[in-house]
Amino acid sequence: MYYIGIDIGGTNLKAGLVDENYCITATRKQPLQFTSMEQMGETLAKMAIDLVEENNITRDQVASVGMGFPGPVNDKQGVVIKTVNIPIRFMPVAEMFHRFWDGVPVHLGNDADCAALGEFYHYEDKNIESLILVTLGTGIGTGIILNGRIHTGINGCAGEGGHIVLVHNGEQCTCGRKGCWERYASANALIRQTIAVMDQNKDSIIWGIVGGDLSRVDGRTAFEAMHQGDAPARAVIDQYLRYLGDGLSNFINIFQPEVIALGGGVSQARDEDLLLPLQSIVLEDCFGREADRHTRLVKAKLGNDAGIIGAALLGLQARDR
Numbered sequence: 001m002y003y004i005g006i007d008i009g010g011t012n013l014k015a016g017l018v019d020e021n022y023c024i025t026a027t028r029k030q031p032l033q034f035t036s037m038e039q040m041g042e043t044l045a046k047m048a049i050d051l052v053e054e055n056n057i058t059r060d061q062v063a064s065v066g067m068g069f070p071g072p073v074n075d076k077q078g079v080v081i082k083t084v085n086i087p088i089r090f091m092p093v094a095e096m097f098h099r100f101w102d103g104v105p106v107h108l109g110n111d112a113d114c115a116a117l118g119e120f121y122h123y124e125d126k127n128i129e130s131l132i133l134v135t136l137g138t139g140i141g142t143g144i145i146l147n148g149r150i151h152t153g154i155n156g157c158a159g160e161g162g163h164i165v166l167v168h169n170g171e172q173c174t175c176g177r178k179g180c181w182e183r184y185a186s187a188n189a190l191i192r193q194t195i196a197v198m199d200q201n202k203d204s205i206i207w208g209i210v211g212g213d214l215s216r217v218d219g220r221t222a223f224e225a226m227h228q229g230d231a232p233a234r235a236v237i238d239q240y241l242r243y244l245g246d247g248l249s250n251f252i253n254i255f256q257p258e259v260i261a262l263g264g265g266v267s268q269a270r271d272e273d274l275l276l277p278l279q280s281i282v283l284e285d286c287f288g289r290e291a292d293r294h295t296r297l298v299k300a301k302l303g304n305d306a307g308i309i310g311a312a313l314l315g316l317q318a319r320d321r
């Protein structure tokens, strides 16, 4: 059997055929061209149908189709409540899909939740029941898996860990609050912090690394300068690790998950620069520090494929519901 997963992003639609080992065997990608919700429903159905036809399998071999949207969904009703960057409001996706391919179970998820589910099924220890994925990007995306299932909350809006307040009355966030975690610990936050320290330290090595061009500062720049012995860069990273560690400790204190996986470009930093110092910060700070078991802090494995794989496996999660 196969599972189909579709990852709906702000600019692209990516669909994949996922096998029983939870691996992608074929993909399709196309730019998102949104004209209406009707047209969108048809496009999504056709992508799934094309994936079946191109790979010489039959519709009967597809156990379910799952879709990850950038926003809250109601999986039971088959409705996407709203999305960020695409004008979708209360779209009955499952019903629209079934006009083109009737009978196949259709499941909906939030994209960050789907990515977490993908990491959950791909985690080396198949006996775990809880995992939280924290993706450091433009913001911070989080997905919470508890008892082997996505924790959606009563309205699909749970797991928005980027918007827990870390600094009272702090930096303005896009969500409307001030001082959210993602304003301090996302990849974009690290870039802003790097630029701020450059402004204050005109002799920092960082200037040379980016050739004096602030637009070339990325999530790796401060790490690179720190390795060359730059004190301002080390200060940026130390501070950044504190922000990141504070949020992670908050999560651990509430959920005590078996695993927290870190994703996004910043998570690819060397272990001695990111993962190891974070592990000690978190162990020092978390309430359960004397307990005999601790949350394992690891790097996410799947990268950009997590969204497709997790969306596809929404059906697996739902099967024993």
Ligand SMILES: [Zn+2]
Residues within 6 Å of the ligand: 162, 163, 164, 173, 174, 175, 176, 177, 180
């Ligand atoms: Zn926020």
